[in-house]
Amino acid sequence: xxxxxxxxxxxxxxxxxxxxxxxxxxxxxxxxxxxxxxxxxxxxxxxxxxxxxxxxxxxxxxxxxxxxxxxxxxxxxxxxxxxxxxxxxxxxxxxxxxxxxxxxxxxxxxxxxxxxxxxxxxxxxxxxxxxxxxxxxxxx
Amino acid sequence: xxxxxxxxxxxxxxxxxxxxxxxxxxxxxxxxxxxxxxxxxxxxxxxxxxxxxxxxxxxxxxxxxxxxxxxxxxxxxxxxxxxxxxxxxxxxxxxxxxxxxxxxxxxxxxxxxxxxxxxxxxxxxxxxxxxxxxx
Numbered sequence: 577x578x579x580x581x582x583x584x585x586x587x588x589x590x591x592x593x594x595x596x597x598x599x600x601x602x603x604x605x606x607x608x609x610x611x612x613x614x615x616x617x618x619x620x621x622x623x624x625x626x627x628x629x630x631x632x633x634x635x636x637x638x639x640x641x642x643x644x645x646x647x648x649x650x651x652x653x654x655x656x657x658x659x660x661x662x663x664x665x666x667x668x669x670x671x672x673x674x675x676x677x678x679x680x681x682x683x684x685x686x687x688x689x690x691x692x693x694x695x696x697x698x699x700x701x702x703x704x705x706x707x708x709x710x711x712x713x714x715x716x
Numbered sequence: 717x718x719x720x721x722x723x724x725x726x727x728x729x730x731x732x733x734x735x736x737x738x739x740x741x742x743x744x745x746x747x748x749x750x751x752x753x754x755x756x757x758x759x760x761x762x763x764x765x766x767x768x769x770x771x772x773x774x775x776x777x778x779x780x781x782x783x784x785x786x787x788x789x790x791x792x793x794x795x796x797x798x799x800x801x802x803x804x805x806x807x808x809x810x811x812x813x814x815x816x817x818x819x820x821x822x823x824x825x826x827x828x829x830x831x832x833x834x835x836x837x838x839x840x841x842x843x844x845x846x847x848x849x850x851x
Contacts, residue, residue: 581728589726596729601736615734615742622746623787637757637785638750653788664742714726 579671579716595676632666663699677698747779749787776799
């Protein structure tokens with residue numbers, strides 16, 4: 577089982593890579609910031625490895641099916657109030673990382689719920705695009 | 717359809733972070749938290765109790781149980797001990813979490829030989845079949 581990033585032809589980028597780019601360390605980062613960024617990426621990487629060890633099957637509590645959608649989710653906290661949601665699905669022998677975004681850990685308004693639904697739908701669109709052309713990926 | 721290999725590859729932030737000096741340590745810690753979280757989740761599922769019930773019995777909150785199961789937080793010894801007690805953790809659970817193998821321990825209280833010259837042992841405890849603690 578191989579893990580890959582979905583490549584979006586329109587934006588000429590991988591949505592998950594694009595989201596995670598904000599955690600790349602740059603030379604201006606001070607030590608605590610660099611540590612925090614590395615911790616978030618290490619945590620996400622460990623969860624993706626766990627999913628890969630389980631052949632991409634949704635294995636709660638680390639990954640779960642996303643209710644109402646065909647993909648699965650991996651959640652990782654960003655801070656006390658914000659969670660990073662990574663959407664993926666299994667296609668043939670691949671675990672395809674489709675989309676990543678931030679969402680509040682608890683929804684307080686309809687606006688927040690709509691925003692999350694919109695992002696989930698984007699992930700579902702990526703899934704359908706990938707199914708049409710399964711060469712649209714970059715290696716993890 | 718363009719060949720993806722001809723396109724300029726986007727930089728992989730995770731691959732980039734792997735060379736960071738703290739990444740390996742954080743990665744190891746995350747994997748250990750995941751093992752603990754999965755074991756707690758599985759044990760809770762076997763007992764068919766909710767996060768809320770476990771939280772109540774372990775004197776913590778549902779949110780904390782959720783975060784422990786997701787491998788998002790380090791658990792203090794006191795809380796871990798309370799949760800393990802509620803979930804009746806056995807050797808197998810701890811071996812899954814800590815990554816050691818449980819040796820087959822047998823305690824024999826009677827030993828002798830039968831008429832056919834075969835050993836006749838009465839087994840009262842086997843670590844591989846019992847859920848009792850061995851410390």
